[in-house]
Amino acid sequence: MIIKTLLSGDLPRSRILSAMLLAVLIGLILAPFVFPGARSLNVAATICVFVVLVASYDLLLGYTGVVSFAHTMFYGIGAYGVGLALNGMGPSWWAVFVGTSGALALSLVLALVIGLFSLRVKAIFYAMITLAVASAFAVLASQLSDFTGGEDGRTFRVPEMLQPGFRLLDTEILGRAIDGKLITYYLVFFSALALFLFMLRIVNSPFGRVLQAIRENDFRAEALGYRTVIYRTLANCLGALIATLAGVLMALWLRYVGPKTMLSFEVMTDILLIVVIGGMGTVYGAVIGSALFILAQNYLQVMMGKASVAMSGIPFLANLFHPDRWLLWLGVLFVLSVYFFPTGIVGRLRARALTRERP
Amino acid sequence: MSEPLLKLKGVHTHIGQYHILQGVDLDVPRTGITVLLGRNGAGKTTTLRTILGLWHASKGIVRYDGKDITQSPTPDIASAGIAYVPESMGIFSDLTVRENLFLAARSVKSVGEMDEKRLEWIFGFFGALKKFWNQPAGTLSGGQKQMVAIARAIVEPRKLLLIDEPTKGLAPAIIQGMIAAFSELKETQPILLVEQNFSFVSALGDTVAVMDGGRIVHSGSMAELAEDTDLQHQLLGLSLDAHQ
Numbered sequence: 001m002i003i004k005t006l007l008s009g010d011l012p013r014s015r016i017l018s019a020m021l022l023a024v025l026i027g028l029i030l031a032p033f034v035f036p037g038a039r040s041l042n043v044a045a046t047i048c049v050f051v052v053l054v055a056s057y058d059l060l061l062g063y064t065g066v067v068s069f070a071h072t073m074f075y076g077i078g079a080y081g082v083g084l085a086l087n088g089m090g091p092s093w094w095a096v097f098v099g100t101s102g103a104l105a106l107s108l109v110l111a112l113v114i115g116l117f118s119l120r121v122k123a124i125f126y127a128m129i130t131l132a133v134a135s136a137f138a139v140l141a142s143q144l145s146d147f148t149g150g151e152d153g154r155t156f157r158v159p160e161m162l163q164p165g166f167r168l169l170d171t172e173i174l175g176r177a178i179d180g181k182l183i184t185y186y187l188v189f190f191s192a193l194a195l196f197l198f199m200l201r202i203v204n205s206p207f208g209r210v211l212q213a214i215r216e217n218d219f220r221a222e223a224l225g226y227r228t229v230i231y232r233t234l235a236n237c238l239g240a241l242i243a244t245l246a247g248v249l250m251a252l253w254l255r256y257v258g259p260k261t262m263l264s265f266e267v268m269t270d271i272l273l274i275v276v277i278g279g280m281g282t283v284y285g286a287v288i289g290s291a292l293f294i295l296a297q298n299y300l301q302v303m304m305g306k307a308s309v310a311m312s313g314i315p316f317l318a319n320l321f322h323p324d325r326w327l328l329w330l331g332v333l334f335v336l337s338v339y340f341f342p343t344g345i346v347g348r349l350r351a352r353a354l355t356r357e358r359p
Numbered sequence: 360m361s362e363p364l365l366k367l368k369g370v371h372t373h374i375g376q377y378h379i380l381q382g383v384d385l386d387v388p389r390t391g392i393t394v395l396l397g398r399n400g401a402g403k404t405t406t407l408r409t410i411l412g413l414w415h416a417s418k419g420i421v422r423y424d425g426k427d428i429t430q431s432p433t434p435d436i437a438s439a440g441i442a443y444v445p446e447s448m449g450i451f452s453d454l455t456v457r458e459n460l461f462l463a464a465r466s467v468k469s470v471g472e473m474d475e476k477r478l479e480w481i482f483g484f485f486g487a488l489k490k491f492w493n494q495p496a497g498t499l500s501g502g503q504k505q506m507v508a509i510a511r512a513i514v515e516p517r518k519l520l521l522i523d524e525p526t527k528g529l530a531p532a533i534i535q536g537m538i539a540a541f542s543e544l545k546e547t548q549p550i551l552l553v554e555q556n557f558s559f560v561s562a563l564g565d566t567v568a569v570m571d572g573g574r575i576v577h578s579g580s581m582a583e584l585a586e587d588t589d590l591q592h593q594l595l596g597l598s599l600d601a602h603q
Contacts, residue, residue: 213462216452224465225434227434
């Protein structure tokens with residue numbers, strides 16, 4: 001009952017999906033203790049942030065049918081907001097608060113302006129407008145090097161409690177020091193969990209149902225009395241604000257902001273790929289998609305390196321699995337996942353469960 | 360005689376380069392069913408869409424309940440009490456039957472607040488909806504989807520229903536159920552019904568208007584038209600033969 005309330009009545013509706021979600025959740029909760037290395041913890045934190053970022057994009061694409069390329073801009077605004085505030089004001093919670101509030105305000109204004117001026121136009125033109133605005137913002141961030149650090153970005157110190165050298169307890173727990181890095185990880189994890197549950201609530205609220213109705217048939221939604229432009233703009237603002245918070249979390253985790261990590265088009269394509277792999281219009285798709293994609297992005301190269309060494313006697317296969325070709329294999333995996341799961345992994349699993357229920 | 364609920368005066372509508380409505384004059388009384396007949400391409404659907412503001416009239420006036428709504432946005436027109444059942448049904452496939460009806464019930468904030476008495480009244484006409492209440496509407500049959508579309512329009516009392524070819528492609532048994540539903544419904548609210556199936560509407564309609572070439576070419580009582588076979592052939596020609 002509590003779980004149903006927490007998930008806003010939107011249960012996974014598939015045993016396999018439930019098991020996968022549970023595995024991701026347990027993996028992320030226990031990551032600092034079970035996978036103690038710096039790299040694995042970084043992967044876990046990135047998954048947490050991407051779950052939020054991708055789910056907030058799915059709010060636009062999957063639930064409202066809005067194609068936007070400005071999502072990384074809002075993510076970048078969050079990261080730069082908190083990063084520049086900490087850089088300029090020093091490592092304090094007040095700087096985090098000021099940076100986050102300023103970033104949220106800027107994102108809200110930009111999302112509102114882009115939404116009200118452009119959501120009336122056809123989808124493809126809206127996509128082009130957002131692409132132009134996002135590109136302009138990325139150029140601006142690179143050019144204002146005195147302020148943003150330009151292409152190199154900025155490193156900054158976080159509040160003392162989040163610094164790696166900080167020790168909350170003198171004793172270790174399960175062989176792991178309770179340090180600033182661990183505290184930052186759980187700050188990222190629980191913030192991501194709270195934002196995820198919040199988004200689940202949004203999409204399952206009457207507001208979420210109107211968004212779905214607009215995606216399916218906007219004329220029909222208008223004929224029922226809904227002002228679709230206002231709903232689309234609200235969804236745009238909501239998605240932008242959550243993406244901003246994802247950016248804040250990423251900046252606090254990395255203690256660095258830069259255009260390549262926060263504002264590049266590569267981040268946008270990653271988001272798009274994850275949404276498609278996970279399943280559009282299913283918030284759970286963001287969890288499964290992010291976990292699989294980030295793991296593949298980080299470990300595929302390592303696994304291929306091991307496979308290549310193992311096959312060193314076989315000339316063709318050793319070459320085929322050379323670590324430098326990891327991007328090619330990531331592409332192959334993407335094509336296969338789209339081929340076998342055209343509605344995404346979550347969509348496919350739910351459809352399978354539904355077919356089994358009604359033979 | 361009281362002022363009609365809806366009055367179209369010299370309405371012209373252009374869609375792109377096409378001049379579809381070419382001076383439509385139409386009155387919809389405050390009671391009963393007004394049937395809009397005509398062959399394919401006569402402009403019947405365009406008339407409904409123009410009333411609802413989905414396409415705006417380029418000339419002429421649309422007056423509803425004493426107000427000029429010619430250039431009003433669609434959500435305002437819908438909020439003023441006009442419900443529309445399009446020919447394509449326009450149901451939201453991914454949403455359940457319950458959610459489809461809830462979206463149309465604008466006066467309530469949650470599914471639980473929906474008027475149960477009214478829902479039972481609707482289930483009296485369309486029993487299948489109760490059975491498939493929590494099922495995605497996209498999984499229903501064509502007839503059941505049409506039931507969802509009509510139920511959505513009447514889930515709350517409206518001042519006027521615009522219904523576009525509700526019997527198109529439906530089985531005779533479902534059409535009989537629809538006749539029963541509309542017969543009861545017209546006692547409580549006026550309906551503007553677009554149809555090509557004359558045998559369906561001749562038993563239901565109170566007044567009739569016949570369209571051709573983007574204009575109303577005949578208007579009067581349905582009883583008179585139903586009795587006058589010569590006039591039927593003259594006005595409806597092939598479309599009458601095809602559907603009787």
